[in-house]
Amino acid sequence: MSQTTEQDLTLLLEAAEAIAGLETAEDVLWYLVRVVHAHFGPEAVSVARVEEDGSLLFCAALGGKAEQVIGMRLPPGTGIVGWVAEHGTTLWVPNVAEDPRFYVSVDKSTGFETRAILAIPIAVRRRVLAVLEFINPSPGVSVEETSALVQVLALLAAPAIQNVELTRQVTQIQERYRRLFDLNPVSIVVLDDAWHFQEFNQAACETLGLQPEVPESLRLERLGIEGDRLPELAQRAAAGEVITWEYEIPDLGRMIEARFSQLHGYVLDGPTYLWIGYDITDRVAQERTRQELLSMVVHDLRAPLGNIISGLELLLTAYEEGEEDLPFAEILSISLRSAKRLDQLVHDILDIGRLQARARSLLLTEFDVGALVREAVEMVVTMAEHSHQTVRIVLPEEEAVMMQGDLDLLRRVLVNLLDNSVKHTPEGGWIEVRVQREGDVVHFSVTNNGPPISPAYLPHLFELYFTGESGRRRGTGLGLAFCRLAVEAHGGRIWVENPADEGPVFHFTIPQPPLGELVREQGDAA
Known part of the structure; x- marks a missing residue:
């Protein structure tokens, strides 16, 4: 074996070992450039990586004007x-001036003179990943032998580049999966x-309290799974069923809707199971509130x-x-007042939604405040008299x-406040309505x-829906909310x-004229 052959074999063995330990495609390409430049001594060596759109990005270079070449990008098929890159075959051009494929603009921009190029594809299964350019070989160097050796180096580098790229992609996918897993609001x-916990996300940790110090048996209880x-x-999961149930975690004060199924494709020897939990505490509370409200x-x-x-x-x-x-x-008077009270309750329920959505227009009229107050008192006086209460104006x-x-809205505000007072005033007590003009507002x-x-x-x-203390007579939680909105x-x-x-004093003021955004004159009301 000649000394040259031994040197070449040593080079290839060292290259194979070194490339195997590199972590990124960039590292592999730079290693390849350094080895070729040091071993063969051309004026310049560069590597252009083939991007997804087919363009070529020079990512590594050594020799003449290398610093100007790195980062240069050429359109697909250029030079x-x-x-x-497009044909996937090695190309030797001994005189670039006579080859129409040569892209002279690079030399013009860098001031470097290219005379000859040996271009070798770095490819895997006919897919070109990058192209190595061996520029201006040293005199006396056998291009044929150089080409053969560099092609072997390219063969060593190509799968390594692909593998590190695949590893990077897998790592990115795993990181993306982990982020999605942890950021998912569902547990x-x-x-x-063996019912051991393989992994759980941040939502499960927070919602179920699955800290590391929690014993495995208690963890299963937190999943609503009895032994x-x-x-x-x-x-049932092995048969393809998705089992669903609801349960409570008393010490955490949470209601959970659980779904349990077999998980296919997970990297474990035996069966793997997926437990998904939805925190329905608020939903259950809202449903309970809705039922109570109803x-x-x-x-x-x-x-x-x-x-x-x-x-x-x-x-x-x-x-x-x-x-x-x-x-x-x-x-008939009692029945009429009761019918009006019934009508008011229905209107309160309907108008709360309209006022919240700003879909209830004000119907402005001018009226006597005293008449308004007397009408409102008349609508609650029967209930007050039943409790031997006195209503003063x-x-x-x-x-x-x-x-x-808006006469109707303001009448209902007063009726609601009076009705609230009647409910919370002891038998034989008194209720007082007071009105006065204070500058540009009317104060009730x-x-x-x-x-x-x-x-x-x-x-x-x-x-809305606040019903106060349990010791008091509870209402719907609509009346005072309606008052505020109106x-x-x-x-x-x-306020x-x-x-x-003393007893509480409810105040409200109405500016004159009203400043509401949805004011309509009565004649213009839709």
């Missing part, structure tokens, strides 16, 4: 390097056939409806039996106060001699004062 747990259910779950709405509707039915039954009996001494006017002593506003207040409101509930009084639609303000030694 000798582009031709080799995900993977179990093996005696394991064989049944495994059997019950309370029905309860509040039944009272006036019962009065109407009772009144009609009395009138029907009197008609059938010819009774003439019944207080017909009083019965305090108006300015001077001439009648006139104001602009409703107070009573009932107990003060718990300070903890004050920030929530005007929130007052704010006028550009006004509503409550809560003296420690």
